[in-house]
Amino acid sequence: MFKRRIPLFILAFVGTLLIVSVFIPPMENLGEDFTLFFDIIAVFAFFLGGGNLVRIHFGKLRRRKKDWGFSIVTLVAFFFMLTIGLLKVSSVGGVWNIPLLGIGDPAAIAASPTTEGSWFQETFNYVINPLQSTMYALLAFFVASASYRAFRAKNREATLLLLAAFIILLGRTPFGMELTRWVPESFSVLQIPNMAIWIMNSPNLAGQRAILIGIGLGVVSMSLRLILGIERSYLGEDRG
Amino acid sequence: MGKRHWILLGAIVAVIIIAAVLWLFPKERWGTVFSLLLVFGGLVALLLRSLYAKEVERRIIFLFILVAVAAPILFPITFTEKPTAVVQAVFDKIENLPSGSTVLLSFDFDPAMAPEVQPMANAISRHCLEKGHKVIFMSLWATGQALLSQSLSDYILLGFPDKVDGVDYVNIGYKAGNEGVLNVIVSNFEKMFPTDVNSVPLKDIRIFDDIASAKDVDFIMSIGGGMPGPKEWVLFVGDPGDVDVGVGVAAVVAPQMYPYYPAQVIGILGGVKGAAEYEYALKDAYPVFADMDTPGLRMMGPQTLAHIVILSFIVIGNIIYFRGRRERKQ
Numbered sequence A: 001m002f003k004r005r006i007p008l009f010i011l012a013f014v015g016t017l018l019i020v021s022v023f024i025p026p027m028e029n030l031g032e033d034f035t036l037f038f039d040i041i042a043v044f045a046f047f048l049g050g051g052n053l054v055r056i057h058f059g060k061l062r063r064r065k066k067d068w069g070f071s072i073v074t075l076v077a078f079f080f081m082l083t084i085g086l087l088k089v090s091s092v093g094g095v096w097n098i099p100l101l102g103i104g105d106p107a108a109i110a111a112s113p114t115t116e117g118s119w120f121q122e123t124f125n126y127v128i129n130p131l132q133s134t135m136y137a138l139l140a141f142f143v144a145s146a147s148y149r150a151f152r153a154k155n156r157e158a159t160l161l162l163l164a165a166f167i168i169l170l171g172r173t174p175f176g177m178e179l180t181r182w183v184p185e186s187f188s189v190l191q192i193p194n195m196a197i198w199i200m201n202s203p204n205l206a207g208q209r210a211i212l213i214g215i216g217l218g219v220v221s222m223s224l225r226l227i228l229g230i231e232r233s234y235l236g237e238d239r240g
Numbered sequence B: 001m002g003k004r005h006w007i008l009l010g011a012i013v014a015v016i017i018i019a020a021v022l023w024l025f026p027k028e029r030w031g032t033v034f035s036l037l038l039v040f041g042g043l044v045a046l047l048l049r050s051l052y053a054k055e056v057e058r059r060i061i062f063l064f065i066l067v068a069v070a071a072p073i074l075f076p077i078t079f080t081e082k083p084t085a086v087v088q089a090v091f092d093k094i095e096n097l098p099s100g101s102t103v104l105l106s107f108d109f110d111p112a113m114a115p116e117v118q119p120m121a122n123a124i125s126r127h128c129l130e131k132g133h134k135v136i137f138m139s140l141w142a143t144g145q146a147l148l149s150q151s152l153s154d155y156i157l158l159g160f161p162d163k164v165d166g167v168d169y170v171n172i173g174y175k176a177g178n179e180g181v182l183n184v185i186v187s188n189f190e191k192m193f194p195t196d197v198n199s200v201p202l203k204d205i206r207i208f209d210d211i212a213s214a215k216d217v218d219f220i221m222s223i224g225g226g227m228p229g230p231k232e233w234v235l236f237v238g239d240p241g242d243v244d245v246g247v248g249v250a251a252v253v254a255p256q257m258y259p260y261y262p263a264q265v266i267g268i269l270g271g272v273k274g275a276a277e278y279e280y281a282l283k284d285a286y287p288v289f290a291d292m293d294t295p296g297l298r299m300m301g302p303q304t305l306a307h308i309v310i311l312s313f314i315v316i317g318n319i320i321y322f323r324g325r326r327e328r329k330q
Helices: A002-023 A029-062 A068-087 A106-110 A119-137 A139-150 A156-171 A174-179 A185-190 A192-201 A203-227 B003-024 B027-050 B058-074 B085-096 B114-131 B142-159 B179-185 B230-241 B254-260 B271-285 B295-329
Strands: A090-092 A095-097 B102-108 B134-139 B169-174 B219-224 B245-249 B268-270
Touching: A002 A029, A002 A203, A029 A068, A029 B179, A068 A119, A119 A139, A119 B114, A119 B142, A139 B058, A139 B295, A156 A174, A156 A192, A156 B295, A174 A192, A174 B295, A185 A192, A192 A203, A192 B254, A203 B254, B003 B027, B027 B058, B027 B295, B058 B295, B085 B114, B085 B219, B085 B245, B085 B268, B085 B271, B102 B114, B102 B142, B114 B134, B114 B142, B114 B219, B114 B245, B114 B271, B114 B295, B134 B142, B142 B169, B179 B230, B219 B230, B230 B245, B230 B254, B245 B254, B245 B271, B254 B268, B268 B271, B271 B295
Parallel strands: B102 B134, B102 B219, B134 B169, B219 B245, B245 B268
Antiparallel strands: A090 A095
16 A cells, blocks of 8 residues: 555655745745755666666576677676776876776876766767767668658648758758849748748747647646646556 | 660760860869769769659669768868858857856757767857857766867867866866756756866856856857757746857757747757858858868758758659659559
8 A cells, every 4th residue: 555655645745845836935945955856866766777787688698588799798888888987097198097996196086087088088989979970870861761752742731741841951051042042132031041941930830839838738737647646657557 | 776875875975074074173173073973963864764753772862872971071062151040149149248258058969969069069169268258068968078078178179278277168067867957057056066077166166256056147058959958948047047048959959949939049050051150150250260170061061962862862752753653544
C-alpha cells in the first residue's frame, strides 16, 4: 500500500507547493530550492545510468549475446572517458599532469577538464566531434533521396508542400536572391528569400502556434492528472 | 544512331568542353568550372532520361550530393549575402548596446549541430568583444562546454589578446539540470554556478560585481537547437526576467522559433545562411574583421550547390511521376 501511496503523496505535495509558490511572493524561492534538490537527485541518476550501462554490457559480454563485440567498445570507451575526466589527466608540452595521483602540477586539480592539453578535451576534439559530425552529415544524402521520392505533386496538398519546400530551399541560398534580384524593391515580397520568410512567418507560424497551444494544454492537463493521482503509469501501473 | 555513335559524340562534346574551359578560364578556376560542369551536365542528362519515365537510383543521388558538397569545399565558391531582417535585428541589438554592457552567450549544442551553429557563435562573440561588451559564456549541454572551450581558444580569443579572463569575459561552463538551471539563474547566478570553469568563485570575478542574476544582463544570445536550448531561454529567462533574447539555431529548428519573433525573440539566425549573413554584416561594418575566417560564408557554396541538386531531383522526380502516369493511362 505504502509503495504506491508514498510516491503519490510526494508528487501531489511537491506539485501543489510549486504551483502555489508561483502566486505567493514569499514562497518564490521554493522553486529555486526544489530545482537544486532536482540537481542533487540527478547526480544519483547519473550513477544509476552509468551502473546500468555497465551491468547490461557486462551481462551481454558474459553470455556472448549477439554483437557482444560492441559491448567491449562501449565499456572501454566508458571507462576511458570516466578515468581521464575524473583524474583530470593532461599533458602539455610533454609534461604529464594527473593531480589526483600526485603527478605533475597539483594546482591543475582546479582546472576545467576542458582546458587545452586535457585528455578529456583532446578525446572530444579528435574522436567525439568528428564522429558526431559525420553522423549528422549523412543526413544530407538521405534528405536528397527522400526529397526526390516524397515531393511529388500527387494531389493538391502535396503540390502545396512541394511549392513551399521549393521556395524555402531556394530562399536559403544566395541563388534564390540572384534569381529574383530584378524584382523592384516595391515588390520585394516577391523576391524568393522574402517569400521564404513569409512562409516561415505566416503559414508556418499559424501551424506552430496551434501546436504550441495544444502542447501547453496537454502539459497542464497531464500535470493535473499526475498531481491528483489519476495518472499512475509512472508507478508501473498500466491504467490511470 | 547506334550506341557507339552516341558514345563517340559524347566524347567529342566532352573534349570540346574541356578545351573551351582550359582556354576561357584561368588555371585557378578550372577546378570550380569542371566540378560545376560535372554536376550540371549530369543533372541535364538525368533530366533528359527522366522524359522516358526512368527512376533514378538512390546511389546516383548520393553521388551527386557528394560531388555537390565536396566540389565547393575543394574549389571554394563564395557569394555575397544581404542580411535579412531577422539577422539584422540581432546585429543591431549588439551594435546599439553601449560599450561595457553585459551579454550572456549560451552554447547549447553538440558536435553534430556545431558545423551549422558554431560559426554564428564565433561571429557573435567576436562582435561583442570588439564592441567592448563583457561576455558571460556558458552552456546547458555537457558537450557544449567542450565546444565552448574549443571556440574560445582556437577562434574567439585569438583576435583579442588584450582581453582579460574575468574582466572582459568569463566562462562559467556547463551545469546539469536543463531548464532547472535557467529557473535558478533567473534570480541567482551563484546558487547554480558557485565558480567559473577554472574554479574561481563567482564573487571574485569582476564581471559579476553588478550581475546577480540573468535578469541583470543586457542581452542573452542562446545558440543551439535542441532541448534545452533557445526556446527554454525564452520561456524561463527572457519572459520572466524581461531580458531581450536573440537566438541562433540549426536550420531545421528555425521554424519553431518564429512564433516567438519579434515580441519574445528579437532576432533569429537560422542555420549556415544565418551565420553567413551575420559574418557578412560584421565584415561590412568592421574593417578589422576583413581577413577574419568566415566558415559560414564558406559553407554557403556547398549548401547552395546541394540545394540546387536537391531541387533538380525534385523536378526530375515529378517529371518521372507525370510521364509514368501518362504512360500508365495509355
